[in-house]
Amino acid sequence: MKVTVVGTGYVGLVAGVCLAETGNDVVCADVDAGKIARLNAGEIPIYEPGLEPLVERNLSEARIRFTTDVAAAVAWGEIVFIAVGTPPGEDGSADLQHVLAVAETIGRNMPSDGPEKVVITKSTVPVGTAAKVRHVIRRHTARRFHVCSNPEFLKEGAAIQDFMKPDRVIVGVDSEYARERLAELYAPFVRTGNPILFMDVASAEITKYAANAMLATRISFMNTIAGLCEMVGADVEQVRQGIGSDERIGHSFLFAGIGYGGSCFPKDVKALVHTLREIGVDPAILEGVEQINRAQKRVLLERVVARYGHDLSGLTFAVWGLSFKPETDDMREAPSLTMVRGLVERGARVHAHDPAAAHQAEDYFADLIASGALMLSDQNYGCLRDADALLILTEWAPYRNPDFARIRELLRAAVIFDGRNLWDPERMLQEGFSYVSVGRSAVAPRGVAVPSLAGL
Numbered sequence: 001m002k003v004t005v006v007g008t009g010y011v012g013l014v015a016g017v018c019l020a021e022t023g024n025d026v027v028c029a030d031v032d033a034g035k036i037a038r039l040n041a042g043e044i045p046i047y048e049p050g051l052e053p054l055v056e057r058n059l060s061e062a063r064i065r066f067t068t069d070v071a072a073a074v075a076w077g078e079i080v081f082i083a084v085g086t087p088p089g090e091d092g093s094a095d096l097q098h099v100l101a102v103a104e105t106i107g108r109n110m111p112s113d114g115p116e117k118v119v120i121t122k123s124t125v126p127v128g129t130a131a132k133v134r135h136v137i138r139r140h141t142a143r144r145f146h147v148c149s150n151p152e153f154l155k156e157g158a159a160i161q162d163f164m165k166p167d168r169v170i171v172g173v174d175s176e177y178a179r180e181r182l183a184e185l186y187a188p189f190v191r192t193g194n195p196i197l198f199m200d201v202a203s204a205e206i207t208k209y210a211a212n213a214m215l216a217t218r219i220s221f222m223n224t225i226a227g228l229c230e231m232v233g234a235d236v237e238q239v240r241q242g243i244g245s246d247e248r249i250g251h252s253f254l255f256a257g258i259g260y261g262g263s264c265f266p267k268d269v270k271a272l273v274h275t276l277r278e279i280g281v282d283p284a285i286l287e288g289v290e291q292i293n294r295a296q297k298r299v300l301l302e303r304v305v306a307r308y309g310h311d312l313s314g315l316t317f318a319v320w321g322l323s324f325k326p327e328t329d330d331m332r333e334a335p336s337l338t339m340v341r342g343l344v345e346r347g348a349r350v351h352a353h354d355p356a357a358a359h360q361a362e363d364y365f366a367d368l369i370a371s372g373a374l375m376l377s378d379q380n381y382g383c384l385r386d387a388d389a390l391l392i393l394t395e396w397a398p399y400r401n402p403d404f405a406r407i408r409e410l411l412r413a414a415v416i417f418d419g420r421n422l423w424d425p426e427r428m429l430q431e432g433f434s435y436v437s438v439g440r441s442a443v444a445p446r447g448v449a450v451p452s453l454a455g456l
């Protein structure tokens with residue numbers, strides 16, 4: 001098939017290259033000339049494992065190309081994906097201006113003959129967006145076309161696997177013609193029997209937001225239970241195993257920590273809250289999810305203050321992990337943004353490492369780097385020397401089984417604040433560390449005070 005993808009961000013680029021990998025002719029269009037030039041040279045503007053070799057192979061075999069001529073691209077494609085950004089507005093609503101601008105371009109460049117065009121909203125959009133897209137296109141053409149919703153369910157760090165071997169494909173269609181075309185397009189990805197779930201367009205649009213809101217809710221729920229566990233001396237990891245063993249619940253997204261971040265959960269929860277308010281449905285449960293997550297991002301900072309006091313002047317903290325999750329360089333809404341600035345605002349210096357997000361950190365923390373309050377290290381052990389404590393903010397694989405003796409030797413004091421519960425408290429006690437994690441009792445060697453959590 002001739003497939004056009006408008007937008008070469010995370011979703012558009014992954015979708016385009018994976019569709020090319022299965023034999024389609026794909027054009028990815030974007031107004032960012034610099035990004036398109038880099039992509040045509042085989043350079044990848046985002047960090048995503050496995051993406052670079054796919055782009056290189058499909059470029060070399062001429063199944064994918066990148067262009068800034070959006071009008072020509074949408075006129076050429078039989079299937080047109082809209083995969084542009086929908087950033088949140090001040091009220092939490094999704095900004096649809098880029099989506100509707102693409103719709104207008106499609107309408108103005110609708111060919112007078114050839115196959116009926118199938119337009120697909122791939123961007124995460126609120127319910128009712130497909131109807132708006134259809135209305136904008138219809139203003140400029142009398143030709144028959146179809147507007148569908150095909151939300152993405154890609155996990156950063158595993159996006160290629162998620163697209164190539166999805167657990168399900170959600171497609172909202174407005175006609176039998178669109179259903180047949182998209183069944184054909186996605187057939188190579190569901191050969192193992194995982195379903196393509198066809199539904200009405202509105203239901204597909206809601207499914208995306210509902211799925212992300214449910215996962216965010218599970219995270220905030222477990223972080224609430226973690227607070228209870230800390231106060232009564234229970235272990236949230238044991239509670240997680242206990243409830244996760246119930247087949248009605250399962251184990252996914254039940255890990256306590258320092259909150260969720262990234263480009264999806266925060267934005268999508270806010271957008272769904274906004275939609276619920278507009279429609280007149282009480283959004284209290286999701287407002288609670290948001291509130292808990294905001295507070296959870298400060299939990300580790302509160303633990304630091306409980307130990308050292310509000311004035312952290314003269315102290316240096318090592319940080320492992322800046323991205324919002326492992327296997328991505330994405331720092332949008334990451335807990336590290338709250339943590340690092342909170343430490344610096346109290347007078348501390350920070351020395352940080354992240355396997356992939358250093359270049360992003362240079363932008364997010366440009367002022368702190370310029371002032372000398374934050375230094376970035378190329379190696380995880382390199383940021384430990386003479387630090388007063390180590391903070392774990394992202395559960396990257398290289399941090400999971402470190403040399404604890406080396407950590408002890410490099411730190412000024414054997415103190416670790418673990419926001420991702422990487423290690424067993426008893427093991428850390430045996431290794432000689434004062435160890436504070438989330439939802440579990442803090443431990444410390446004999447004679448060393450454990451910070452009180454009361455009142456936090």
